[in-house]
Amino acid sequence: MALKKDYEDIPGTLVFDADRGREGYHLNQFCISLRLQRNRDAFNADEGAYLDRYPMTAEQRQAVVDRDWNRLLELGGNIYYTSKLGANDGITFQQLAGLMTGMGNEAYRKMMVDGGRSPEGNRYQHEWDEKGEN
């Protein structure tokens, strides 16, 4: 019997569970390798050759090349891993959030300084569906 995933109706949220961990394994191991300078140097010298070391799917590889931060998560990436690719590119956690939310850096930063995103209207997928968000 399948485990019940009672967290799948939270809007705008991808819970990094065991299934996503399986799907994203090689993608995440690639990302975390960039924690170390020698690996960043090798990656930045020749992205394609470096990516060849990690047997990720073609879609995952393309999302890396495109720096498509949301797609990386949809394909099994986890933010603590993908943020290492961001750090390699000089992008902070907060700037990544500006990109993933589509708000841009300034609007996102202002939202946080003003107290963050309210939980009101942001708890259930149907609340976003009704607002026409996805």
Add this chain to the structure above:
Amino acid sequence: MARITAGVGCSHVPAIGVAMDLGKTDEPYWAPCFAGFEKSREWIKEAKPDVIFLVYNDHCTVFDASFIPTFALGCAAEFTPADEGWGPRPVPVVRNHQVMASHVAQSLILDEFDITIMNEMEVDHGLTVPLSLMFGNLGVDDEWPCLVVPLCVNVVQYPAPTGNRCYNLGKAVRRAVESFDEDLNVVIFGTGGMSHQLQYKRAGLINEEWDTQFMDRLTSDPVGLSQTPHVEYLREAGSEGVELVMWHIMRGALDDEVDEVHRHYHVPASNTAVGHIILANRKDSGAPK
């Protein structure tokens, strides 16, 4: 015997470490965040712990996706601050009470908590940021004022251990500490949180009301609080808010009766609500009986 006298709950936002390391703590963005720790630094000077039992999570630094222990106890002699992608934090090496750590490891496993033993381990901001917040700026040539036994909890890959499991582990940690013969004052830290979501389209979620009830119930209803289901953390406190299960380990290790010595709450530090609380066992807090 060794005794746990107090607990500290504390966020471990990496940007806090960066702000301290770059001397930005007086900037208007950061000053209110750090102001709430002035009293804490006075308190811990008075409390003079011999050992801190520090519960935190590694952020894919030591434990990448290749192995994910739910509970891992640091048993090495010392722990070096890790390079997390922008160079190691310029803070002191963390020194263990290695004899106590091995005692705790043995006690926990016989108490049916099958922890992983780490005889070599670097530590990331999850461990060093709370130390910096409580002890202030210390450089690589300094020493932390006390020894630290680290306990890592997986909160990166779902599911984290349940709040109930964590609360009961806290009780087992207490039994382990109290069966250690050396006369030691131990303070336990539960770190991480509070509400925050770092990822995807809902990033930036902050829920002050929920965070406040969490801190209130640490004193008034710790057992009930430990029964909070994971989906509530994820929905109400954001996908990374589930880190708060680690605070239950801290709470479980204290007496049923505690006094809240200090509390601080500030939004934001980068993407996160900073929460901090100090709880002392009532018999140790000096409060009226």
